[in-house]
């Protein structure tokens with residue numbers, strides 16, 4: 001392979017690495033904002049919820065996008081957006097996609113099978129990469 005053929009590939013790699021780093025920072029900022037929204041709406045931090053593990057849905061992100069919970073845990077996805085609705089589809093659960101959760105509504109799913117379980121938002125996974133994962137420990 002000649003240098004002229006290698007060079008564009010190298011530039012392409014460099015160009016794709018930069019937005020990924022910027023994306024991480026954006027995600028952290030978005031998730032911090034999401035938590036502020038949650039406290040404004042529900043009056044306490046999402047971590048203080050006792051009957052479920054809360055994941056926020058905000059600006060096409062699941063916050064946090066990856067969680068680890070013991071088997072039997074109910075995850076509650078809460079929409080803290082102002083206008084957008086979201087859904088949750090736990091891909092290997094055999095369950096259909098949830099109904100849409102509109103702002104301030106939530107979706108719940110109890111994880112009964114150990115392992116990594118991918119899930120996605122039906123309307124946004126393809127265009128906005130709105131996907132998440134729950135690692136369920138035995």
Ligand SMILES: [Cu+2]
Pocket residue numbers: 060085086087121122123124125130
């Ligand atoms: Cu969504």
